[in-house]
Amino acid sequence: MKERIAAICSHLSYAEVFADIGCDHGYMTEYMLGHHLAERAYISDISADSLKKAERLLTAYIREGRCIPVVADGLDGIPEPCGLVLIAGMGGEEIISILRRRTLPERFVLQPMKNSEKVRRFLVESGAHIQCDETFSEGNVRVKYYDLIAGERTGGDTYSELQFRYGRDNLLTPGAAFLSQMRTEAGKLEERIARPGIKETARVALMEKLNEIRGILYEAERTL
Ligand SMILES: C[S@@+](CC[C@H](N)C(=O)[O-])C[C@H]1O[C@@H](n2cnc3c(N)ncnc32)[C@H](O)[C@@H]1O
Incomplete structure (x- = not known):
């Protein structure tokens, strides 16, 4: 498993209903279902071609009725509340536009490719509690850096300007990445x-x- 995917999976925890928005290959949903971390999972992608990759990987779960594929923009095709929503590998503005159209999910794991600052501002303004806000890396020679922001709908947080820009946990407990x-x-x-x-x-x-x-x-x- 690629380091980025493994790092994201390490932030996933049990939810009766899970949704992987912009699932593409579907590896994270395979992790959730394979580790019995969800009773059922929605895999959603705006591109039918991308979704096909996840459908191929998750055929057995789809047949069992534990995995439900949807071609949709963001959360639009998800017919029930999800305990945990994952949105990874998309730009921060796209993530915000997806989340803004609905009540925030009970819990969320987000991995914006850019504009993490805007995502943090949106979440704090929405009254969410951010449990994890840190940078991780992939590779040794050509190192890539990614931000991971995970939390829950309620609880609220206060961020300083620097924390918005660089990530709260990066400043409070800076890691190697x-x-x-x-x-x-x-x-x-x-x-x-x-x-x-x-x-x-x-x-x-x-x-x-x-x-x-x-x-x-x-x-x-x-x-x-
Ligand atoms: C770079 S891939 C990331 C795949 C996977 N989530 C990951 O982190 O490895 C981005 C995926 O998001 C999908 N996507 C982009 N905008 C979307 C939207 N508004 N709603 C649903 N899917 C979207 C794309 O079609 C693509 O499959």
């Missing part, structure tokens, strides 16, 4: 700032970002 991402980002910024002929306004903006990251790294390394 986040620190590596920050060091990489700092290196890239230093390189851009050192380029000959850089405009002063661009240099000032990049320097501001670099100093913010240096501050985060300083705080993290001080508490390690």
Whole structure:
């Protein structure tokens, strides 16, 4: 199993009804049903071709009636409340647009590919409680970084501006993946700032970002 898929699965827990929105291959639903973490699961994708991949993987469960495939936009084709909703591998704005059209799911696991900050703001403004908000990585040579945001509909949270931008748990209890991402980002910024002929306004903006990251790294390394 790919590291990204395994990392997402490690945040999935029992729900009578589970929904995998934008399921594509269906690996996460296979994990849920295979580990008896759901009585039934909806696999939904806006693309019939993508859904076919999951349908092939989950044929036996579909035959048993434990897995229900739907071609739909977001949660639109799901006919009952789901205890746990997974939306992974999509842009943050798409995730927000899917969640905004319904009452928030009782519990959710989200893995936005970009715009995680917007997702955090949306969830906090909606009164959700975020249980996990951290970065993980995949690969050793060409390392990729992903954000994982999991929580529940109610409970509420207060986030600082920095927590919205970088992820709450990354700042409170920084992990190796986040620190590596920050060091990489700092290196890239230093390189851009050192380029000959850089405009002063661009240099000032990049320097501001670099100093913010240096501050985060300083705080993290001080508490390690
Ligand atoms: C990159 S794949 C991610 C697959 C899987 N969730 C994962 O994390 O590995 C994104 C999938 O989301 C589907 N998708 C995009 N927008 C959607 C929407 N609004 N509703 C349902 N599915 C959507 C795409 O068709 C595609 O299959």
